[in-house]
Amino acid sequence: GAVVSQHPSWVICKSGTSVKIECRSLDFQATTMFWYRQFPKQSLMLMATSNEGSKATYEQGVEKDKFLINHASLTLSTLTVTSAHPEDSSFYICSAPRASLQHTEAFFGQGTRLTVV
């Protein structure tokens, strides 16, 4: 079963409103989570690193005031798209690394398709 749950799977919102996307690690704690954006038929672009208990680290070119990230607990990170506009329409994916004895593996949420109308 899924070890990282992302909600909602899709959302349609009006231009100018804000949308919150949740990413939960289900059976492990994640001090770090990652948020990616994927345009149609394109690759995943890292937007930011979500750090539990501290500020997120944003990649170059990503507006931190537009994409608010909160990592309030060891199992939950949220991405809020503020004052959304049609150009923010995209597929957003979160991931959380889970460590085992041998290695660390990234687990991905199911993704959220955001459509801003």
Place this chain on the structure above:
Amino acid sequence: AQTVTQSQPEMSVQEAETVTLSCTYDTSESDYYLFWYKQPPSRQMILVIRQEAYKQQNATENRFSVNFQKAAKSFSLKISDSQLGDAAMYFCAYRNFGNEKLTFGTGTRLTIIP
């Protein structure tokens, strides 16, 4: 910064045949990890195979194997006995040792011909 390049936007293969997807990367690091991820139409990212750069032996996972050429910075994925369920986007990805950030290639769309 690290970069990952997949030069094949689309590939197709006959069912039960073998196909190889190409990936090259650029890094100045000596310790890192390489991955192939599969993204089916559901958009769920699924790990196919991983390779630690310090290991000379190529990773294999059932029908999936890689050809890792560290000096050439090449990391191709071979899928043997292709099945209809293998149809998906395949992304090559890079990760530095000690860092959880993934850098993805642009992807290869694989079509399986029945």
